[in-house]
Amino acid sequence: NLVLCSKGIPQTLAAFGLESFLDEAGCKLVFYLHRVARGVSLSTTCLLSGFQAITLCPSISRWMDLHIRSPKCIVLCCFLCWVLHLVVNIYIVRYVTGPVNSENKSMDKIYLYCSSPKPGRLLFSVMAVIYTLMDGLCLALMVWSSGSMVLVLHRHKQRVQHIRSSRLSPRTSHETRATHTILILVSMFVSFHALASILSYWITQLQNTGQWLTSISVLVASGFPT
Secondary structure, three states, X not given: OHHHHHHHHHHHHHXXXXXXXXXXXXXXXXXXXXXXXXXXXXXXHHHHHHHHHHHHOHHHXXXXXXXXXXXXXXXXXXXXXXXXXXXXXXXHHHHOOEOOOOOOHHHEEEOOOOEEEOOOHHHHHHHHHHHHHHHHHHHXXXXXXXXXXXXXXXXXXXXXXXXXXXXXXXXXXXXXXXXXXXXXXXXXXXXXXXXXXXXXXXHHHOOOOOHHHHHHHHHHHHHOOO
């Protein structure tokens, strides 16, 4: 919800023609909250997949400490995700300068409602590496945990196949429905996030970014939290 509100509402207001409705503090807050919420959304979704895999997969549960499945550990992990992204994205407070600067657009990356100077090569490289590592790790863990659950469900379906075959039930098994749900969700998560990351990188590299590309990027980025 925070991701959708922090970027969707200002973008919608700007699309309807409202200009300079945010001051410098408002621009900094909106961009900071969006980046933090985006990272937390991805991290907590990854944690959810991991805890589900630990609960479902007996091979993982054998070597994982039993306390990792307790609610206290889940709360602690979510808290650490918030702290991590609050710290990592603190540079945005200095990076985003405020409302659109119509007098010197050549020096700014122009959004519909806020502007920011082009990042230095060192800052851009460091943050690109940090974001790539964090996002890549989360997506990899999400794919791994989802694959583990699908494999466990497939093996369980094979073990109980002889029991269900005697019932002559035409309904789709619970394992099959769960497998389809897992595959659809993880495919959507990875696709939306990967495409949003590519568009975001593309926008930072272009000299003159069209408003249509910025709007498409915001729409795609909203797909993951939605």
